[in-house]
Amino acid sequence: MGVLTDYFRAADAASVVRAVEQADGGSPLTARPPAFDGVETKRLDPAVILAQLVAAIREVPWQVDLVQETYVWPTSPPPGPEGGEDEDDPWMTGPWVSQLPPQVRDTLAGAHDSRLPAIAARWVQAEELHGALADHMEPVARDLVLLARRARDAGEQLYCWTCL
Template sequence: MGVMTDYFRAADAAVVRRVLEAADGGSPLLGPQRALDGVEAKGLDPTVVLGQLVAAVRQVPWAVDLVGDTPVWPATPPPGRDGPEDEDDPWLTGPWVFELDAGTRDTLAAIPDEDIPAVAARWARAEELHGASAESLCPVVGDLAGLARRARVAGDLLYCWTCL
């Protein structure tokens, strides 16, 4: 079973929650009318794989806290609740949406088009990418950089929708 991930931009978490409620938690990138501007990126989780990209751009070692994220969906559990209660609990089953920190958006937005091949080559060295080539990663880097640029210009943040 693979992890599905989509990255998209929105003004704030309230907009994201409204779109997800209308889509019954489904990806805001699916359907005949895409609700939000985004990029489909199967398997590129925000903490590790996107974190490896951010590390490649910044030319620093990867760290677990390199990409800051805040849960947006499902809603925050009520106070005093420690975790999932049953197999139908959305915290256990997903989907999940995380708001990414502005530093991640700005790092991706700052990738000049002419540097995309070099960034992709550095990113391709990440063990989690299982030997992907720099050439195959160039379009992903370009798509994520473009999304981040549009988000920064609009004053939006980046979000990651994840589902098993």
């Protein structure tokens, strides 16, 4: 089973919720026309893979709390500590949309273009990217950096739509 992740920029969570609901939970990037400016990716979850990129840019070790997401969709609260096993529960089946912290946007936006080859080389050292080539991941990193710059310059936030 693969994980789809689309990163996009938006002015606020309310506009994201409206767009996702209009798309019946689908990615706002696959709407025609797309609801937001973004980057379609696969398997680049925020907490681990994107956080590995952030760590590579900052030149720090990855930490579990490096990218702390705030979930904005579904709008129902997640299950309590006892959890749930209901297959109809959107928190069990997805999709989900989270807002990324402004510090993550700013870290990505601040990456120097000249450093992107070295950043990609460090990023692919992550265990979760085993077998990935820096030459293949550098354009993805560049796309995410450029998206973050556009978001920062427009005073917008970054969001991630995730689906199993």
